[in-house]
Structures are given as C-alpha cells and as structure tokens.
Amino acid sequence: MDGWRNALAPHVQSGRCLGLFVFNYSAALDHTGLWLGMLSGTSTRPAWHAVRDAYTGVKPAPALPVPVRLEVRGLEKDWADVAFDVTSTTPLEVSFAYNFRGAPNRAERDRVTMLESRKGATPGTWRVRLPVVTGAIKLYGLAKDGAGNLVAATTSVVAPATP
Structure with a gap:
C-alpha cells in the first residue's frame, strides 16, 4: 500500500504513468494461491483488499481478521x-x-x-x-x-x- 501511495500514485496523477497490472496467480486453494492469490474460491484475501484500497480508497468492512x-x-x-x-x-x-x-x-x-x-x-x-x-x-x-x-x-x- 505505501509503495503505491508514495512511489507510484504521484506519477499516475501527474500523467507520467498509465497505471499497473495486477496479477492474481490463482484463485484455488493451492500452495501458489495461498501465497500469491487475491481470491480463494469465492473468498477474498488481504491482497484483494489492498488492491481495491490502492485504486479506490475503499477499506474493507468489516476490518479484516x-x-x-x-x-x-x-x-x-x-x-x-x-x-x-x-x-x-x-x-x-x-x-x-x-x-x-x-x-x-x-x-x-x-x-x-x-x-x-x-x-x-x-x-x-x-x-x-x-x-x-x-x-x-x-x-x-x-x-x-x-x-x-x-x-x-x-x-x-x-x-x-x-x-
């Protein structure tokens, strides 16, 4: 989150950066999905909320466990x-x-x-x-x-x- 806010967002706002790609490595309950995925089946993982917060400012409600x-x-x-x-x-x-x-x-x-x-x-x-x-x-x-x-x-x- 801080990396986006401090390093990248100013460049996007000034027009010097068009944005970023977000990778979701897996939505399955497997080794890669648990470490690098934003979803697990129909469940959202903390990374999903971090990406949404970075792009929209919307915080998870309720707060994440x-x-x-x-x-x-x-x-x-x-x-x-x-x-x-x-x-x-x-x-x-x-x-x-x-x-x-x-x-x-x-x-x-x-x-x-x-x-x-x-x-x-x-x-x-x-x-x-x-x-x-x-x-x-x-x-x-x-x-x-x-x-x-x-x-x-x-x-x-x-x-x-x-x-």
Missing part, C-alpha cells in the same frame, strides 16, 4: 495441539490444511489438503489430525469471517509418519 499466532505446542500420535489466535471484530470459521512440499510430483507438492480439527480445551487452541507423510509439512491455519474474507497463517511441523 489478522492472524496473530499459529504454533504447534505438542504432538500425540497423529494429533497436534495447535494454538491459533486471530484478532477479529466478527465471528470466524477456523479450519486447518497442509501442504507437503516433499511429495513426489508437482501436483501433489502444490496441493493444499484440508485437515480434520476440533476445538481444544482452552480458547484459541485446536486439536488437528496430521497427515501420514514422512517429512515436514506446511501447516496452514485458515480463518474466514462472515463477509467471505479469508486469512491464513502458516508454520512448519514434522508430521509423525505412523500408519
């Missing part, structure tokens, strides 16, 4: 105790997914797969069933508000490879 922490606190068999804190002015739908970058082919390396989860014993904690893979996974905490805004936080964890 903000991930504060995603932390794996312990592993027990194939379940992880996860702390996932998100600040939000509205109720959130929380879910978890993973990406296995060590998979044997590109399609599997790019796939983001949803995980089974349930609320933990204390607020902001979750029990998440980890996949049966050998090696590290990228664990995503996903929070979606009622307005369709989706935010993600990520951490890495070595999933226990148990059959």
Whole structure:
C-alpha cells in the first residue's frame, strides 16, 4: 500500500504513468494461491483488499481478521495441539490444511489438503489430525469471517509418519 501511495500514485496523477497490472496467480486453494492469490474460491484475501484500497480508497468492512499466532505446542500420535489466535471484530470459521512440499510430483507438492480439527480445551487452541507423510509439512491455519474474507497463517511441523 505505501509503495503505491508514495512511489507510484504521484506519477499516475501527474500523467507520467498509465497505471499497473495486477496479477492474481490463482484463485484455488493451492500452495501458489495461498501465497500469491487475491481470491480463494469465492473468498477474498488481504491482497484483494489492498488492491481495491490502492485504486479506490475503499477499506474493507468489516476490518479484516489478522492472524496473530499459529504454533504447534505438542504432538500425540497423529494429533497436534495447535494454538491459533486471530484478532477479529466478527465471528470466524477456523479450519486447518497442509501442504507437503516433499511429495513426489508437482501436483501433489502444490496441493493444499484440508485437515480434520476440533476445538481444544482452552480458547484459541485446536486439536488437528496430521497427515501420514514422512517429512515436514506446511501447516496452514485458515480463518474466514462472515463477509467471505479469508486469512491464513502458516508454520512448519514434522508430521509423525505412523500408519
């Protein structure tokens, strides 16, 4: 946002720049889409709101959820105790997914797969069933508000490879 406002907008306003292209790398729930996409299915991501704000000055309403922490606190068999804190002015739908970058082919390396989860014993904690893979996974905490805004936080964890 500041890059647009401070470096580019003055050139557009003075007529020395015609504008910019915005790239949306994917709208799918995949590895590239979560990092570089403005949409995820029908959900809008923070990048979508940043582009709209840069061009129109319209801020998201309600304010976007903000991930504060995603932390794996312990592993027990194939379940992880996860702390996932998100600040939000509205109720959130929380879910978890993973990406296995060590998979044997590109399609599997790019796939983001949803995980089974349930609320933990204390607020902001979750029990998440980890996949049966050998090696590290990228664990995503996903929070979606009622307005369709989706935010993600990520951490890495070595999933226990148990059959």
